[in-house]
Amino acid sequence: MRKLLLIAAIAFSQLGGFAQAIYEDERYVPETDPLAMAKVKQWQGLKFGLLMHWGTYSQWGIVESWQLCPEDEGWCERTAGKNFKNYFEYKKEYEGLKNTFNPTKFNPDMWAKAAKEAGMRYVVFTTKHHDGFCMFDSKYTDYKVTDAACPFSKNSKANIAKEVFSAFRNQGLWAGAYFSKPDWHCQWYWDPYYPPFDRNVNYNPVTYPEKWNKYVEFTHNQILELLSDYGKIDILWLDGGWVAKKDDKVIAEAYKGIMDEAKGGFVKRRIVNQDIKMDELVEKARQKQPGLIVVDRAVHGKNQNYLTPENRVPEKTLPYPWESCIIAGGGWSYTPNAKFMSGREGVQLLVDIVAKGGNLLLNIAPAPDGTWPDGAYNLLKEYSSWMKVNQEAIYDTEPVAPFKENNICMTQKGSSTYFLYMAKDGERIPSEIVIKSHQPAKGAKVTLLGYKGNLSWKKDGNGFRVSIPSSLKNTPPCSYVWTLKVSKLAK
Structure with missing residues (x-):
C-alpha cells in the first residue's frame, strides 16, 4: 500500500491535497551549489512572502488558465465567455482576452509599500501561467502584455513584470519569478494539428523529438530572458510539475497503480515523459543569477530547493526548507467580491507556519483594472500592526x-x-x-x-x-x- 500511494503521488503531484502531501513527505534532495545553499538558508529566515496570480484571465474572474484544460474536473469547467460549449471557439475567445486587457490603475509601488509594511520580505509574481500569456516583454512570442494588440501595451508601465520586480526591490523585498513550464498557447506544446487531451503536451515527445526540442529551447530562452533583463532575481519558482523527465518504469508503474485504483475506470490524465532538461537550464540560469534559488515544484530532485505545500499547512515540523502557499481571499486569481481571511486568521496562520519551520507565501490576486481589493489592504494592515510588535519572534527564528x-x-x-x-x-x-x-x-x-x-x-x-x-x-x-x-x- 505504501508503494502504491507513493506511485499515485508521483502521478498526481500537481493535484494538491493528499497526493502532494505524500509526495512532500517522501522526497527531497538537498542542494549542492554553495551559493544556492547559502541563499536558501537566508530565505528560510525571511518567513513571509507575497504571491500574485495575475493575467488576462482576471477579466473573467476564473481559475487562472485552467478552463483551457480539457480535463473532466469540476474546478476547471468552462463557465465564462460566450462559447463555453465549444472548446475550440472557447479557446479563441479566451486568448482574445489579450485584446481587452488594460489595467490602467496598475500601481505596483502601492502594493510594494503595503507588503513591506505588513512584514513581507519577498514577492513571487506570475510572469507566465499555463495559458502562455506573458506579463513581460518576451521576444519569443506575441502572446504578451506588450504586444500592440493589447491596449495596455501603450502604457508606460506595460512591461508589468519589470515594474513589479522594480517596485518590490525598491522596498527591499526579494524578487521571485513564477514561470509555468507548460505553455498551452505554444505550438510546440499544444500542436494545433492535434486536439489537447489533458494538461500535458498533446503529442509524444519521444516520437517527435525535433518538435519537443524546439519547445525546450523556447522555454529556456524565455526563462533566461527573465534572468537577464529584469534585474536581480532571487527565486525562480517553476510551476507545472507534470513537465518533467520520467523513465518508462515510472510511467508503467504509475499507469498500473492508477488503473488498479480505478478498477479499469477512465484515466483523466496521462503520464508523459517531458524532459525539459532542467539540470542544463539551472546551470545556465545560475550563470545569469549566481546563487539563484530554483523551485521546480513537485519534481523530485536537486532542483527543488524548497517544497511548497499548496493551500495547506503541515501538521508538524519538516526536515527540509518549505513554504505554504495560501490564498488570502477568493481564489488564486481574481475573484469578484472575494472574502478575505480575518486579521486573527492571518496572523495565527503565519505564527503556526513559522513555529513549524516554514515560510508563508500569501496569495493576493489583482483585479483586471490593476488594483487590489480593499480586503487585501485591510488584511495587510492587520499584519503590519502585529508585526511591528512581534517581528523578532518571527524573522530568522x-x-x-x-x-x-x-x-x-x-x-x-x-x-x-x-x-x-x-x-x-x-x-x-x-x-x-x-x-x-x-x-x-x-x-x-x-x-x-x-x-x-x-x-x-x-x-x-x-x-x-x-x-x-x-x-x-x-x-x-x-x-x-x-x-x-x-x-x-x-x-
Whole structure:
C-alpha cells in the first residue's frame, strides 16, 4: 500500500491535497551549489512572502488558465465567455482576452509599500501561467502584455513584470519569478494539428523529438530572458510539475497503480515523459543569477530547493526548507467580491507556519483594472500592526520542540525563546499563561513583546507560570497573538 500511494503521488503531484502531501513527505534532495545553499538558508529566515496570480484571465474572474484544460474536473469547467460549449471557439475567445486587457490603475509601488509594511520580505509574481500569456516583454512570442494588440501595451508601465520586480526591490523585498513550464498557447506544446487531451503536451515527445526540442529551447530562452533583463532575481519558482523527465518504469508503474485504483475506470490524465532538461537550464540560469534559488515544484530532485505545500499547512515540523502557499481571499486569481481571511486568521496562520519551520507565501490576486481589493489592504494592515510588535519572534527564528503546546506556539533565536499565545476569537489576554514543556533558566528574564518591564514567573513542575498584570490585560500591545520572551531556557 505504501508503494502504491507513493506511485499515485508521483502521478498526481500537481493535484494538491493528499497526493502532494505524500509526495512532500517522501522526497527531497538537498542542494549542492554553495551559493544556492547559502541563499536558501537566508530565505528560510525571511518567513513571509507575497504571491500574485495575475493575467488576462482576471477579466473573467476564473481559475487562472485552467478552463483551457480539457480535463473532466469540476474546478476547471468552462463557465465564462460566450462559447463555453465549444472548446475550440472557447479557446479563441479566451486568448482574445489579450485584446481587452488594460489595467490602467496598475500601481505596483502601492502594493510594494503595503507588503513591506505588513512584514513581507519577498514577492513571487506570475510572469507566465499555463495559458502562455506573458506579463513581460518576451521576444519569443506575441502572446504578451506588450504586444500592440493589447491596449495596455501603450502604457508606460506595460512591461508589468519589470515594474513589479522594480517596485518590490525598491522596498527591499526579494524578487521571485513564477514561470509555468507548460505553455498551452505554444505550438510546440499544444500542436494545433492535434486536439489537447489533458494538461500535458498533446503529442509524444519521444516520437517527435525535433518538435519537443524546439519547445525546450523556447522555454529556456524565455526563462533566461527573465534572468537577464529584469534585474536581480532571487527565486525562480517553476510551476507545472507534470513537465518533467520520467523513465518508462515510472510511467508503467504509475499507469498500473492508477488503473488498479480505478478498477479499469477512465484515466483523466496521462503520464508523459517531458524532459525539459532542467539540470542544463539551472546551470545556465545560475550563470545569469549566481546563487539563484530554483523551485521546480513537485519534481523530485536537486532542483527543488524548497517544497511548497499548496493551500495547506503541515501538521508538524519538516526536515527540509518549505513554504505554504495560501490564498488570502477568493481564489488564486481574481475573484469578484472575494472574502478575505480575518486579521486573527492571518496572523495565527503565519505564527503556526513559522513555529513549524516554514515560510508563508500569501496569495493576493489583482483585479483586471490593476488594483487590489480593499480586503487585501485591510488584511495587510492587520499584519503590519502585529508585526511591528512581534517581528523578532518571527524573522530568522527556528523551531523549538515541541513547537506547539495547546494554543501556544514556540520559536527560538539565539538564546531567546518565544512563546506565542494564540487567542480564541474575542479572547482577552489571560491573567496567567502556563507553559508545561519548558522552564526559564535561573535568573532568566521573562517579558512580553511590546510591554516594558519584566513579568513575574514561577516554576510549575517542568514548566512555568507567568503572571500578567491587570494594566497589561486592559491595554495589550497587540491583538490575536501575544508573545512571551524568555531570555534563556533551563537545560
